[in-house]
Amino acid sequence: MIDDMPKNNYSTNLKLGSLFDGIGVFPLSASRYGITPTWASEIEKAPVSITKRYFPTMLHFGDITKIDGGKKPPVHIITFGSPCQNLSNIGKREGLTGSQSSLFYHAIRIIEEMRCATNGAYPAIAVWENVMGAFSSNNRLDFKAVLESFTNTEIPMPTSGVWAKAGMVRGNEVDVCWRVLDARYWGKPTLPQRRRRIFLVADFGGKRAREILFKTRELQSFPASCGEDRLPSTAASRRSSEKTRRKIPVIRPFQKRRMRSTAKDKNKSGFIGSFGRTNDPFPTLLAGSVNIFSFWYEGNEKEGYIRQLTPLECERLMGLPEGWTALGHKDEVISDYARYKAIGNAIAVPCAEYIMAGIAEVL
Structure with a gap:
């Protein structure tokens, strides 16, 4: 090796x-x-x-x-x-x-x-x-x-x-x-x-x-094998909130399968629920799709954005060494x-x- x-x-x-x-x-x-x-x-x-x-x-x-x-x-x-x-x-x-x-x-x-x-x-x-x-x-x-x-x-x-x-x-x-x-x-x-x-x-x-x-x-x-910036967890963010001027990052993964099915059924509450909550885990990574999530600082929801996971972040979610x-x-x-x-x-x-x-x- x-x-x-x-x-x-x-x-x-x-x-x-x-x-x-x-x-x-x-x-x-x-x-x-x-x-x-x-x-x-x-x-x-x-x-x-x-x-x-x-x-x-x-x-x-x-x-x-x-x-x-x-x-x-x-x-x-x-x-x-x-x-x-x-x-x-x-x-x-x-x-x-x-x-x-x-x-x-x-x-x-x-x-x-x-x-x-x-x-x-x-x-x-x-x-x-x-x-x-x-x-x-x-x-x-x-x-x-x-x-x-x-x-x-x-x-x-x-x-x-x-x-x-x-x-x-x-x-x-x-x-x-x-x-x-x-x-x-x-x-x-x-x-x-x-x-x-x-x-x-x-x-x-x-x-x-x-x-x-x-x-x-x-x-x-x-x-891990490298030291690139990580997606901050809620717990880790709260511990380092002083460094971010008490801005607490919020990450909410989307449940895309649920989102599509509830949209098709016109299920409004289910559709809203597919956006996830702060402490929800990421949905199962699949070979045929890329997971997306929303990110903002607490109290500044309007300044948030949506993006997909990078391959590096997917490696971390699987417990793989970074860059594997x-x-x-x-x-x-x-x-x-x-x-x-x-x-x-x-x-x-x-x-x-x-x-x-x-x-x-x-x-």
Whole structure:
């Protein structure tokens, strides 16, 4: 890894393979806890170039459909945030049978091929991340299929007909736990973005998934990589109000999806509510849109303005090191469009760090 990568106090012999790697959030989080990112699979040009910049020794295998897990270097951990387009509540909801989300089964195939080739030794742990819509797509049968794919056994539907936001199952000596993590409650300081995602941990060699995913633990604090001015939080602004002549900045993120739907329905109160309140978190960053917000100093609303988040600010909302997506491995500039898309598809770093800390601890 390059010299400005954050250093860690951990030392392990663990290795990680990252499928649907994106901009390398799982490798970044793993490296912070002494786990070596060994190989990755990603087909988008800009994300591959970004991760090559930070992990020059990590192998890239490209298209997941062409990977034979039995012929790749064995790793202790395989992570994957498989495509969510067919599972998302804002998509067409084709579910796991959709052309993109069905790639989930290729990840399962690769895991099975590697375990078969290594007599069940590798990988020991798999981590899957996806949107909340996976709980409800295909009449809630998709999440059942996910659990059955990991455990290779039949999993009954919950008696309530609704999947809990946290739970565990066991089948054929595979321990599986899942939990919804919201990025706004993670990190130091916590991230000001509402981003609820399902994280699932499968332990193929024991009963450690529960400890990895549910145990309370302190995370390390990692500095940002540059010192550009930040969007001021309300709390920080109040502490520094003397420096701004007691002018308190007010930031209110727009909920654009709600704004569009309430405008269409001519719902005046809902439309006004979509402008947000001072302490509201930013809506979930998406790959296909750019978030906007309003800013003014308290008492001077008429002098306020509206603007969109910059790529740098989006990196901060994800817990990424500042400038993580700015350059590729040949120092080429990554376009803002590619940065917005890559960040919107990414995983919140503190959530990934929590899981990697647990894996480093129990393995």
